[in-house]
Amino acid sequence: MNTVNRMDNFTIGGDLEVRRLGFGAMRITGEGIWGPPDDPEGARQLLRRVVELGINLIDTADSYGPEVSENLIAEALHPYPDGLVIATKGGLVRTGPGEWPRDARPERLKECCEASLRRLKLDRIDLYQLHAPDPKVPYEESVGALKELQDEGKIKHIGVSNVSVEELDQARGLVDVVTVQNRFNLTDRASEDVLEVCERDGIGFIPWFPLATGSLARPGGPLDEAAHAHDATPGQVALAWLLARSPVMLPIPGTSSIEHLEENLRAADLTLAADEIDAIGAAAA
Numbered sequence: 638m639n640t641v642n643r644m645d646n647f648t649i650g651g652d653l654e655v656r657r658l659g660f661g662a663m664r665i666t667g668e669g670i671w672g673p674p675d676d677p678e679g680a681r682q683l684l685r686r687v688v689e690l691g692i693n694l695i696d697t698a699d700s701y702g703p704e705v706s707e708n709l710i711a712e713a714l715h716p717y718p719d720g721l722v723i724a725t726k727g728g729l730v731r732t733g734p735g736e737w738p739r740d741a742r743p744e745r746l747k748e749c750c751e752a753s754l755r756r757l758k759l760d761r762i763d764l765y766q767l768h769a770p771d772p773k774v775p776y777e778e779s780v781g782a783l784k785e786l787q788d789e790g791k792i793k794h795i796g797v798s799n800v801s802v803e804e805l806d807q808a809r810g811l812v813d814v815v816t817v818q819n820r821f822n823l824t825d826r827a828s829e830d831v832l833e834v835c836e837r838d839g840i841g842f843i844p845w846f847p848l849a850t851g852s853l854a855r856p857g858g859p860l861d862e863a864a865h866a867h868d869a870t871p872g873q874v875a876l877a878w879l880l881a882r883s884p885v886m887l888p889i890p891g892t893s894s895i896e897h898l899e900e901n902l903r904a905a906d907l908t909l910a911a912d913e914i915d916a917i918g919a920a921a922a
């Protein structure tokens with residue numbers, strides 16, 4: 638039987654080797670990704686467990702909290718172990734719980750990056766991602782700000798997020814884009830065209846919302862059959878399907894629970910047969 642083995646590593650930007658299943662640190666904040674979590678020490682324990690389990694790609698952003706996620710990462714993990722890649726982002730502002738207006742003016746992006754450097758206690762950010770294009774600012778100007786930060790040595794690699802193929806092309810005309818972070822999961826594949834470009838050109842593709850906020854982890858859906866067959870959970874099948882979908886796929890499931898973290902990581906040990914991958918994809922489409 639043909640099988641696809643998903644748990645290899647991926648090297649971001651030619652020099653940051655990470656395991657392909659990372660951790661999204663958006664869910665360690667308060668309700669509506671606003672303010673501190675109910676149990677800050679629990680969040681720090683979760684982050685320490687992430688690293689203990691060998692995960693070495695943590696995704697965050699200045700806007701998660703805001704500031705809360707980055708602060709907790711530094712409190713829990715600094716000084717950072719060798720090889721840990723903290724990928725943060727700038728370009729959104731927070732006006733209240735669940736509100737995410739965009740502001741990617743060059744001067745603001747530079748301030749955001751400086752503030753992330755301070756909060757994360759870093760001299761240089763390994764992967765800095767432009768959180769989203771800002772319709773009020775020409776995209777080249779926002780990307781140009783990241784190029785300046787890179788030239789100044791404040792960021793090592795540049796990623797983009799929430800982009801179309803055209804916007805990705807535009808960014809790549811100015812800088813070496815090493816990752817793209819777009820919404821993508823079994824039931825939402827609108828960014829398939831962007832993923833294809835990433836796969837063709839060896840750009841890391843970070844699918845946010847990999848579990849569709851947990852709905853793909855619930856029993857009773859199209860993943861049940863494969864889950865039973867592998868003695869796994871539907872959420873593990875959803876993550877294994879993503880890993881199998883492309884060798885450039887770097888899922889970052891988010892959770893506030895150590896139990897869910899451990900369950901999600903076990904998805905990396907699940908090997909789906911090629912016909913199962915197709916069947917799961919078709920059933921969930």
Ligand SMILES: NC(=O)c1ccc[n+]([C@@H]2O[C@H](COP(=O)([O-])OP(=O)(O)OC[C@H]3O[C@@H](n4cnc5c(N)ncnc54)[C@H](OP(=O)(O)O)[C@@H]3O)[C@@H](O)[C@H]2O)c1
Pocket residue numbers: 660661662663664696697768798799818819844845846847848849850851852854855872889890891892893894896897898900901
């Ligand atoms: N670039 C962007 O614009 C953007 C946007 C959104 C997110 N992101 C990034 O992507 C990461 C992942 O996205 P996401 O957090 O929105 O969505 P997600 O990973 O698809 O889902 C997270 C939700 O699923 C639940 N969950 C996780 N594991 C579970 C399990 N094993 N069983 C049951 N429920 C489970 C979590 O609840 P519990 O806490 O109860 O486990 C949480 O509510 C974020 O953390 C963030 O880093 C980026």
